[in-house]
Amino acid sequence: MNDTIVAISTPVGRGAISIIRMSGQNCLNIAQNFFSSTKLDYKKIIPNMLYLGNFKFDDSRERCFMVFFKSPLSYTGEDIVEFQVHGGILLSQKILETLISSGARLASPGEFSERAFENGKISLDEAEAIIGEINAESESELKANLNLAQGKLKEKVEILQGNLALQLAQIEATLDYPEEDFEKTVKDEIFLSIKEIKKEIELFVKQSDSLKYINNGVNIAIVGLPNVGKSSLLNALIGQEKAIVTEIAGTTRDIVNESIFYNGIKFNFIDTAGIRESSDKVEKIGIEKSQKSIETADIVLCVFDGSKNLEEQDEKLLNKVKNYKHLIIVNKTDKKRILKPLKNEIEVSAVTEKGLEELKDSIYNMVIDKNINFGKIMVSNERQASALRESLKICNEISDNQNESMDVIAMLIKNLWNSLGKITGQCENESIIDLIFSKFCLGK
Numbered sequence: 001m002n003d004t005i006v007a008i009s010t011p012v013g014r015g016a017i018s019i020i021r022m023s024g025q026n027c028l029n030i031a032q033n034f035f036s037s038t039k040l041d042y043k044k045i046i047p048n049m050l051y052l053g054n055f056k057f058d059d060s061r062e063r064c065f066m067v068f069f070k071s072p073l074s075y076t077g078e079d080i081v082e083f084q085v086h087g088g089i090l091l092s093q094k095i096l097e098t099l100i101s102s103g104a105r106l107a108s109p110g111e112f113s114e115r116a117f118e119n120g121k122i123s124l125d126e127a128e129a130i131i132g133e134i135n136a137e138s139e140s141e142l143k144a145n146l147n148l149a150q151g152k153l154k155e156k157v158e159i160l161q162g163n164l165a166l167q168l169a170q171i172e173a174t175l176d177y178p179e180e181d182f183e184k185t186v187k188d189e190i191f192l193s194i195k196e197i198k199k200e201i202e203l204f205v206k207q208s209d210s211l212k213y214i215n216n217g218v219n220i221a222i223v224g225l226p227n228v229g230k231s232s233l234l235n236a237l238i239g240q241e242k243a244i245v246t247e248i249a250g251t252t253r254d255i256v257n258e259s260i261f262y263n264g265i266k267f268n269f270i271d272t273a274g275i276r277e278s279s280d281k282v283e284k285i286g287i288e289k290s291q292k293s294i295e296t297a298d299i300v301l302c303v304f305d306g307s308k309n310l311e312e313q314d315e316k317l318l319n320k321v322k323n324y325k326h327l328i329i330v331n332k333t334d335k336k337r338i339l340k341p342l343k344n345e346i347e348v349s350a351v352t353e354k355g356l357e358e359l360k361d362s363i364y365n366m367v368i369d370k371n372i373n374f375g376k377i378m379v380s381n382e383r384q385a386s387a388l389r390e391s392l393k394i395c396n397e398i399s400d401n402q403n404e405s406m407d408v409i410a411m412l413i414k415n416l417w418n419s420l421g422k423i424t425g426q427c428e429n430e431s432i433i434d435l436i437f438s439k440f441c442l443g444k
């Protein structure tokens with residue numbers, strides 16, 4: 001039997017309506033714990049009827065609608081409960097958290113449609129058509145905004161491409177008039193222009209990253225040498241004794257993870273084995289996993305023991321994490337400090353819980369751009385986001401190759417033009433089912 005899944009089905013937005021959708025056998029039981037309406041008797045609930053009522057939190061209640069779709073007459077073919085609440089990420093995330101705390105599981109992107117497909121509610125073709133439908137539902141204000149934003153992204157990208165075409169034409173001209181001075185002037189102009197383009201792309205990437213973290217959560221790896229207090233830190237951060245803590249170096253051997261919500265964002269903490277030279281077969285595998293987690297996590301918490309000096313392994317680790325989004329954490333600050341100050345360090349104590357709020361705040365600020373206006377997000381899917389990241393990489397490549405010949409620079413500019421072109425929507429060869437489903441918005 002499938003478990004009950006839940007997600008925010010509408011795109012993230014301010015001032016509009018959010019729909020939180022829950023699907024699975026248990027959804028009505030879960031809803032019953034929090035939603036009540038004078039007109040509603042759960043034993044006699046009428047499917048497809050919109051009930052106006054209150055969603056109850058620990059200390060407050062929110063006026064919202066609830067609707068029940070009875071299996072098999074629902075989108076997924078299972079029982080579905082949907083809540084329609086005022087927009088804004090905090091409220092909908094809070095409802096989401098509440099439902100998760102009561103036994104629902106956060107759905108992965110496309111999982112609702114995958115269930116619909118499994119239950120014979122939609123064919124694969126239809127699944128694909130839904131993607132189009134998501135963009136075409138014009139009556140919803142939010143969707144309209146999204147479409148508008150999409151149009152704006154296309155417009156913006158076309159302007160950038162136009163600018164690049166101009167640079168290419170300039171390069172062409174230098175080939176006809178190969179005087180040194182002219183070439184230098186053109187080069188200067190090109191690099192100035194690429195700098196501006198890079199700034200714009202960076203902004204888009206930031207926006208889409210924030211959106212990704214809001215939708216999918218943030219994976220945060222806790223790494224460091226044995227005994228620095230990684231597992232203690234995990235336990236303190238999540239508020240439960242999940243990982244084993246002992247004074248023996250090499251206690252944690254496998255990955256331990258647990259999630260919490262912070263300001264509406266899911267933080268998934270991943271505790272790892274302490275990194276050291278080891279001849280123990282099991283520990284070695286654990287350490288390999290730790291190293292891997294540095295590469296795959298969204299953020300790395302690099303933990304040091306404040307009551308000791310740095311060891312050679314610590315230095316190695318510091319060097320490695322430089323290339324990844326990371327925070328430097330000095331733990332055990334309840335003890336006498338021996339460790340010299342590290343750049344941008346955050347002082348914490350897993351025992352007294354000092355600095356933990358600051359740490360969570362720092363993580364939040366790293367993933368959510370505080371200037372972001374969610375109503376104006378233009379990048380809405382991973383395909384666009386990855387094209388933007390690729391474009392950003394090419395911009396950097398161009399800046400790094402300023403001394404190359406005009407031919408090389410022209411080639412890189414063409415690459416950049418092409419990479420931006422992927423955003424405006426050339427179709428790609430994506431036939432695998434997984435890819436189709438992962439193209440859905442979360443909650444569809």
Ligand SMILES: Nc1nc2c(ncn2[C@@H]2O[C@H](COP(=O)(O)OP(=O)(O)OP(=O)(O)O)[C@@H](O)[C@H]2O)c(=O)[nH]1
Pocket residue numbers: 224225226227228229230231232233244245246247248249250251252253272273274275331332333334335348349350351352
């Ligand atoms: N005084 C003090 N002791 C701490 C703190 N954090 C952890 N410890 C102690 O340090 C020892 C190691 O803690 P763990 O959390 O197991 O360390 P770890 O980094 O997970 O170790 P491995 O799993 O072996 O890599 C335990 O005895 C903890 O009680 C702290 O903030 N202050």
Ligand SMILES: [Mg+2]
Pocket residue numbers: 230231232243244245251252271272273274
């Ligand atoms: Mg441990």
